Amino acid sequence: MLSIIYATLSGHNLELAYYLKSQVASWPIQVTVEDAAAAGVPTGPLFFCPATYGEGELSDEGADFLTELSSRQFPHPYWVVGIGDQCYGDDFCGAVSFADQTLAAAGGTRLAPPLCIDYELSAEVKEQLNVTLEHLKESILDQS
């Protein structure tokens, strides 16, 4: 089962998670979308979509989820992709980079470089997501 988990305050990363779900709907794998505030530790491949607040930090729900997940080994494929805001300069999508590093340190297998999205799901961003998903597809289906 592929888990798509988002951490959001104002909904952009929820929208991203459901966009990813719609794009993998035809894959021969079960897919769930969950809020990090309520999600358990995934037992298979993970797409994590964390919002960035503060100074490049995860939201509280995102941080709690990641702490729980990294308190044990996470021997699964993962990809971190999130929406932030480039106006925040060096802190742009800090949560995305942090989550990517944390999951790698917990034993996860990075499926693709972390992807930082500036504010909204434009047609150009959707195309970029679709290209990455096409690359990820085989690895995920092979390993699940």
Ligand SMILES: Cc1cc2nc3c(=O)[nH]c(=O)nc-3n(C[C@H](O)[C@H](O)[C@H](O)COP(=O)(O)O)c2cc1C
């Ligand atoms: C108080 C505050 C702090 C923020 N800090 C950052 C930041 O450090 N880096 C970043 O990329 N975006 C930052 N943002 C922008 C949010 O990440 C952006 O609005 C994003 O779409 C929120 O995601 P969400 O709608 O899923 O909660 C900040 C927004 C607010 C309101």
